[in-house]
Amino acid sequence: MDLVNGYLPSGTEIQYYAICHTKLWLFAHYIRMEDNSDDVIIGRIIHEDSYKREQKEIIIHDKIALDFVKKGDTLVIHEVKKEYNLVDVHRLQLMYYLWYFHHILEIWPVEGIINYPTHKTQEKVMLNDQDEMLIPEIILKIEKIVHQSSVPIPKKIRPCSKCAYFEFCWV
Amino acid sequence: MRNFYLIKNGELIRKHDTLYFIAKKEPANSNEDFILEDDTIESFCELDDESTKPEYEKKALPIEQIDAIFLYGRISLTSGAIGLLAKKQIPTHIFSYYGQYLSTIYPKETLLSGDLHVKQALHYANSNERLYLAKLFVKGSAANILTNIRYYERQGREISPILSSIKERIDEIEHMSSINELMALEGNIRLLYYSTFDAIMPSEFSFKERTRRPPQNPMNAMISFGNSLVYGEIITALYHTQLDPTISFLHEPSERRFSLALDIAEIFKPLIVDRSIFKLVNKKMISADDFNQNIGSCLLNENGRRLFLEEYESRLQTTIKHRSLHRKVSYKRLMYLECIKIVKHLLGLKKYEPFEIWW
Numbered sequence: 241m242d243l244v245n246g247y248l249p250s251g252t253e254i255q256y257y258a259i260c261h262t263k264l265w266l267f268a269h270y271i272r273m274e275d276n277s278d279d280v281i282i283g284r285i286i287h288e289d290s291y292k293r294e295q296k297e298i299i300i301h302d303k304i305a306l307d308f309v310k311k312g313d314t315l316v317i318h319e320v321k322k323e324y325n326l327v328d329v330h331r332l333q334l335m336y337y338l339w340y341f342h343h344i345l346e347i348w349p350v351e352g353i354i355n356y357p358t359h360k361t362q363e364k365v366m367l368n369d370q371d372e373m374l375i376p377e378i379i380l381k382i383e384k385i386v387h388q389s390s391v392p393i394p395k396k397i398r399p400c401s402k403c404a405y406f407e408f409c410w411v
Numbered sequence: 412m413r414n415f416y417l418i419k420n421g422e423l424i425r426k427h428d429t430l431y432f433i434a435k436k437e438p439a440n441s442n443e444d445f446i447l448e449d450d451t452i453e454s455f456c457e458l459d460d461e462s463t464k465p466e467y468e469k470k471a472l473p474i475e476q477i478d479a480i481f482l483y484g485r486i487s488l489t490s491g492a493i494g495l496l497a498k499k500q501i502p503t504h505i506f507s508y509y510g511q512y513l514s515t516i517y518p519k520e521t522l523l524s525g526d527l528h529v530k531q532a533l534h535y536a537n538s539n540e541r542l543y544l545a546k547l548f549v550k551g552s553a554a555n556i557l558t559n560i561r562y563y564e565r566q567g568r569e570i571s572p573i574l575s576s577i578k579e580r581i582d583e584i585e586h587m588s589s590i591n592e593l594m595a596l597e598g599n600i601r602l603l604y605y606s607t608f609d610a611i612m613p614s615e616f617s618f619k620e621r622t623r624r625p626p627q628n629p630m631n632a633m634i635s636f637g638n639s640l641v642y643g644e645i646i647t648a649l650y651h652t653q654l655d656p657t658i659s660f661l662h663e664p665s666e667r668r669f670s671l672a673l674d675i676a677e678i679f680k681p682l683i684v685d686r687s688i689f690k691l692v693n694k695k696m697i698s699a700d701d702f703n704q705n706i707g708s709c710l711l712n713e714n715g716r717r718l719f720l721e722e723y724e725s726r727l728q729t730t731i732k733h734r735s736l737h738r739k740v741s742y743k744r745l746m747y748l749e750c751i752k753i754v755k756h757l758l759g760l761k762k763y764e765p766f767e768i769w770w
Contacts, residue, residue, distance in 0.1 A: 270526065274651055390759055391759070391760045406736075407751060411755075
């Protein structure tokens with residue numbers, strides 16, 4: 241992809257881009273926090289306990305970690321999430337995976353599904369032409385943030401209170 | 412999360428994902444949290460076969476709740492136990508019979524940032540940047556010293572002249588142009604501070620002067636014991652950050668292995684160690700019987716260590732409302748937050764301001 245200079249963010253970086261640029265920069269520079277929050281532990285248990293029959297945790301190029309995939313008429317990639325709180329972020333993450341399959345792995349068609357096992361619901365994610373254009377733009381923006389020499393100044397937003405970087409940003 | 416202090420001889424072993432401490436059984440009515448030292452055996456402990464005997468007991472340690480382990484007794488560790496401690500990221504600090512810090516079994520580093528490491532080294536190598544941080548460590552330490560003795564001045568102890576001398580010295584910090592000058596000034600402030608102790612403490616705990624290796628009297632014994640605990644505590648805090656504990660600013664990096672821990676410990680000694688001592692002594696919780704006095708040395712004995720560690724640990728767990736986080740934070744957590752503030756300084760995100768007691 242000449243569009244993106246070969247730089248490709250990880251799935252986590254896509255999520256952090258959509259949540260908070262400070263977190264994105266710190267994470268990309270390996271300033272990482274040990275998260276002992278109950279939410280993270282519950283999240284991990286949900287991952288381990290749900291969809292036990294599926295082949296889980298498929299990691300591609302060290303960039304994207306798929307929770308599980310299903311092969312039918314088309315390939316379906318599944319993402320498991322705990323809460324509805326950041327639906328837009330979850331959707332963007334999966335859109336990036338679909339784009340990655342299409343343009344990097346050259347596998348198409350692929351569908352995406354976000355699973356909320358605690359709510360027993362699913363959400364289908366599609367990639368339309370507009371989204372196809374959006375993803376490379378986001379990749380460029382992420383690359384710009386990650387490569388800037390200084391940390392983006394933290395801004396207080398709703399997710400702060402549950403973020404592993406809370407103490408870091410506000411001490 | 413809390414620390415575990417093992418002050419009895421024994422053995423740490425692993426069975427599956429549980430850590431067990433095997434030691435001789437305690438007499439009835441002993442304190443559950445602190446295991447008393449039995450100091451009659453000089454050889455290393457090999458209790459595996461004996462652990463089934465009735466005079467030994469095996470205790471499971473709540474590994475998910477342990478932040479760090481402090482070893483005071485002679486304790487054998489199996490490779491399995493060390494592996495489990497590494498997996499759970501629990502540093503284990505080892506102290507000599509005299510209570511001096513010896514070493515840490517440091518779990519494999521999982522938090523590494525090459526970027527921050529370079530920035531930390533550059534701050535050390537640039538003499539202005541280094542002096543800037545070093546001054547702040549001295550300022551923070553001095554401010555907390557001042558808070559401690561102001562309290563006793565308000566109680567009517569006659570220490571006003573020393574208090575004003577300390578204030579004058581604090582004003583000089585800003586004008587120091589080298590690390591050596593700054594270190595000398597810091598030593599000076601601490602001497603002035605210690606010279607108030609005899610006015611603060613009852614006469615049976617007369618302090619006279621600071622003596623180390625070995626300490627000469629009970630006050631010195633408690634200061635040495637407490638200071639090594641805080642040193643271990645900051646090493647634990649540093650382990651949970653990307654900071655390199657060997658690159659320091661006030662102390663020379665060559666001085667001791669984890670010299671950054673020495674820098675940060677200065678700030679917390681007045682709050683954690685000195686206040687523990689004042690309380691133990693002034694409330695008559697500790698007495699001369701809790702020390703082993705020999706010619707040329709004085710050390711806390713079994714009971715003294717237990718009393719000190721109880722007071723120390725409860726102080727670490729004390730919480731206050733943090734002024735910028737608006738959350739309850741323990742004194743222990745304050746030490747970790749101090750490390751985080753240094754990370755932010757090194758990254759250029761926020762100028763470091765040392766912790767000063769604000770309550």
